[in-house]
Amino acid sequence: MNQKGHCAEMIGTLSDYIDGELSPELCQSLEEHLKDCQDCRVVVDTMKKTIELYKMEADKESIPSKVKERLFARLNLDDFEK
């Protein structure tokens, strides 16, 4: 089998897999593939870590308070202190 082509196909399903939106059949073939393919396992790990980091960032306030303070001051929004 063309291993490279197979990997590309598997990687194409990864984001759905991580989101839990992949069909059970495709999940199974992906997991089978991951057992045999170090390259794709690395891709999955990297992707999961990236997503975890992204979620952690999303939980924080999107704008640091200092930046927000300056922004409000510049906009003359004097109700910032409330």
Ligand SMILES: [Zn+2]
């Ligand atoms: Zn692979």
